[in-house]
Amino acid sequence: VRAGFSEVEDEHGEMSGIITVLGDVTEQEEIERERREFVANVSHELRTPLTTMRSYLEALTDGSTWKDEQIAPKFLSVTQNETERMIRLVNDLLQLSKMDNKDYQLFKEQVNYIDFIHHVVDRFELNLKEEITIHRNLPDSNYYVWIDKDKVIQVLDNIISNAIKYSPEGGEILVEVVKRKHQLLTKITDQGVGIPEDNLEKIFNRFYRVDKARSRQLGGTGLGLAIAKELIEAHDGEVWADSEESKGTTITFRLPLMQEKRGHRS
Ligand code: ADP
Secondary structure, rough: HHHHHHHHHEEEEEEEEHHHHHHHHHHHHHHHHHHHHHHHHHHHHHHHOOOOOOOHHHHOOOHHHHHHHHHHHHHHHHHHHHHHHHHHHHHHHHHHHHHHHHOOOOEEEEEEEHHHHHHHHHHHHHOOOOEEEEEEOOOEOOOOOEEEHHHHHHHHHHHHHHHOOOOOOEEEEEEEEEEOOEEEEEEEEEOOOOOOOOOOHHHHOOOOOOHHHHHOEEEOOHHHHHHHHHHHOOOEEEEEEEEEEEEEEEEEEEEEEOOOOEOOOO
């Protein structure tokens, strides 16, 4: 933008001087506005579960509701869920704040990616409470990547648990790895609610949700994909979404492939 202005400067020196200064101020203001918006979002996200808990606790302590064997366990379970969501939220915030820090370090190592994905999906299947099937379409070859395993597990956790969260009962999820020339693509496809086209990029922004109430109800924090994006970019990769409303969603990320090793799995 500046370069564009400097050409104008020869003819309209004074004017473009003003424009350049305004440009700087706007950039500063933008950062400041984002910061304010973030603080407002965090406060709001924390206040919502707190006020919910307060009303349920008030209802419980009012009269003898706490003795009611029907109502009391339900109300306690709501406050428990809200507490858990708040803990998740604060953990996500701490994670983002660590990543914002310049000294943030990844512990990368050489990893056999297909074995790694099998392992992660196995673990997911073991803990699956919902009526959902996970299918795999993974190559038979050994492909190596240079990654911080814990961080990529976190990325997969966030993306696969979204696929589960936004899927109907009995839904099917496909985990695929596709080899490109210098990249490995990992695709997670669900048959869930889908995402409207003009939201496809925004879902990677902090706190952005297509349906706030629904996300909260499902225990979401609105930070999972923002964290996934930062982690993948820290691995020189990229993440994006494709979706068709009420048909399903595919979240894809690519990671650089390490030089190919010989040999096949058998
Ligand atoms: P949340 O905790 O709300 O799930 P995320 O950052 O993980 O936050 O995702 C942001 C938003 O993107 C979600 O609130 C939801 O609207 C949308 N989204 C993410 N994954 C999916 C999916 N697989 N299907 C439909 N919508 C999704």
